[in-house]
Amino acid sequence: MLDFVSPENYQPLTPAADGSALVGADGARYPIHDGIPDFVPATGGEQPLHGNQDFYRTRAHEYDLGNSVMFRMLLAEEEPVREDIVASLKLLPGARVLEIGCGTCRDTVHLLRRDTTVYAGDLSYEMLAIGKQRLEDVRADFSRVRLFRGDAMRLPFPDGFFDAAFHFGGLNLFPDIAGALKEMARVVKPGGRVVAGDESVGPWLAETEFAKILKNSNPLFAHVAPLDRIPVNARDVSCRWVLNGSFYLISFEVGAGEPQLDLDVEFPGWRGGSHRTRYFGRLEGVSPQLRETIVRQAAAEGLSIVAWLEKTLRKATETD
Template sequence: MGTTIGEVSRAESCIVADTKWTIVRMIPESSFVSPSTKQPLTKTPDGSALLGGPGERYPLIEGIPQLLVHSGQAQASGESQAYYRDRASEYDRGIEALFAMLLANEEQTRGEMFAELEVRPDSRVLEIGCGTCRDTIHLLDMPIDVFAGDLSLEMLLTGRDRLRRAGKDTSRLRLFCADVMHLPFADGFFDAVYHFGGLNLFPDHRKALEEITRVVKPNGRVVVGDEGIAPWLANSQFANILQNSNPLFRHRAPLDCLPVAARQVACRWILSGSFYLISFVKGEGEPRLDLDVEFPGRRGGSHRTRYFGKLEGVSPELRGRVLDAAAAEGLSVTAWLEKTLGRATRNVARDGAGD
């Protein structure tokens, strides 16, 4: 039993086959929010568009929501859209040539990348920049809900045709058109996010990775990668040959653009060291520290006293006398300062109370 993408907002049906019940689930339209305000979207009665706040109307073209934010944003993305519009028909041939020239098995390589998502049954996974669905077709073999988006409608339509020709069950798939800088999903909506092959073209790596991380649940995983020669191969003939044909191989893994919430970060190079693959787990905020652990040694103190308790305007001469006085009493500098300043402030408070 099959359904077309966007045919219904949500349905569940049962099929009797060899005495087993099979549940066919549809992903609801209400999964999407406004890419601008992050407020829920509603479907028009005629099913032709999704509506948000005043002036927000996102058409559904062949059932695929067009969730680019306003006309200004669409114009800003025009260069990338034009790039993929021109390449949609030849994209697949280029990918096949890439794996062939790198002497790599495409299906095996993609399977190894998916393994880093560590998804469980019924997980909700976002694939960004799905292109012609070369990865999506394999993700659909897993018992998960897949949201696959791309900036280019032309690429999505080509990908949907691929899935139909392959006879894939798309009841747990939702295709959509959107920009990674303005994802149409609520915070923490996904268990994992996957993107491979377009990161180098994102206009702002830091903002894109922050937005990707925003839509992942705490402890959810992010896996992203793209062209980028491994550092130890930077001056090799291998690198020079690849970069001569495709300047995108000059890019480097944008580790400095990861959000502070990234935990368990790993970066490895695949496909003979020609592509980087970054994976991490989403934490909450910056890593934690126990600020009050006391350090041994002459300086002493803790992170709290060293960072938040700095004294301003101390001359080198006075600092030297403090070091000598602390050493003479066998105390750390921090312990000596706390003792001496504490005594002094108590005396000031006492004398002031006696006035």
């Protein structure tokens, strides 16, 4: 339990004397139900800004049946597919893994088959209760799994706490997909991997009867893989489709900030300059006639336009 921090300020939490909650230095309390800490605000305007909680609470007991039907419908064997998806994390022995939206822990079982410690969270306590029973049924090692109720937008972990983060099957319903992916990347250490996927018929299948049938039964299959919502610190990004091209699977490595450039590499050719001079050194424009004169004069002197302009402007601005 001491691994969790406040999702509000990332400060440490300690168990209450009676074990009923995790408590912050600021007095914030996060209740524990049947060994599962709850980090979802319970009242007022602080309630999660989406309806997923009610959606999954009402269908928790039919969720597993729906999953089994989906795999049969797509002519796929569930266990090998889930093994393949989890393998995208490229986990090393001893890895610490976050799974958000774990549902009834169908993927959690596969994560635990590796030498990992898994933190599995979901917005629905009802889903987690079923998931906990599943883990007990397969005799999972509970020293290597920590269940929690939480919102993907407010994860109760410090920066860089995990080696990898995983989600499969609910991203389309998140109210802020970009924010959720950014939050997953926040809690993964540099060099770790994030893998996330959900329904989306591959674009090459968009006009097929296969796609039309799926979208007719479930509009979620009309979603587009959210490549434009991946955080800017993503590296080694890939997107593939699984389950006969009906689910996307995005994976990326966590880097630091935007990609970097060497701004001072000089470009060959008549234009010349570098990214620094072309982007940060831009001046106001000149008439087309003067531009042509500059191009001809630079060529006559064997200089690029940037080199000729810098030489000429430097000379014109020199002071005695």
